[in-house]
Amino acid sequence: MRVHKLTFAALAVAASLSLTACQGDEDGTGQSAPSSASNAASAGGGSGSGGADQGGAADSAGKSSGGKDTAGGDAKTANGTGKCRTDELEITASDQSISDESEGTVVVEFKNSGGGDCSISGYAGVDLKTSEGPLSAERAGQQTGPGTLKDGESTFFGITYPLNDTGGSGVRITGLVVTPPDETKSVTIDWPGAATLPVTDGSGSPVTVGPIGSAGQGG
Secondary structure, three states: OHHHHHHHHHHHHHHHHHHHHHHHHHHHHHHHHHHHHHHHHHHHHHHOOOOHHHHHHHHHHHHHHHOOOOOOOOOEOOOOOEEOOHHHEEEEEEEOOOOOOOEEEEEEEEEEOOOOOEEEOOOOEEEEEEOOOOEEOEEOOOOOOOEEEOOOOEEEEEEEEEOOOOOOOOEEEEEEEEEOOOOOOOEEEOOOOOOEEOOOOOOOOOOEEOOOOOOOOOO
């Protein structure tokens, strides 16, 4: 009987050790699965939708919003043409004054030489260089709506100024600075009108500029 008891006790111990080993293997398997999932999540974050793919989308969005097709760059107008730029325009001026008038008129021409149609509207910036310093023209006349300036064609606007018939030397005009609408780059050209302006009290600019496409409406 003692032999049988010892045998049963030995079997019980062996069974207990075997059960413990099995539980240890199961625990190890259960712990290794989360580790593999974590590695997969890390790999997915580096090259999946949360990583490089999102970075690519951000780059595409940045290029779309920061390119020339937006309002902060060379934005296109509603009719699909880009705005006329200073470098694409040939800017000239001519004297169109009528005799026996108290005011003189200079007409400025914008000729599209950019190789494609462009859109232009509003008022150009106009400054006269004078012996007393720069003189900015004031806007006058009814502004026209957006217009398309086809390649090789021209649009015009007028500058009206008082003639110096006072008999005095007046204020000498030395040049004309023109800035196309919606542009910051200016062009300086020769002033084709009368050589001087009458001296004023400085209460306002005696020079006015009409809108694009309406030469002669600046007075």
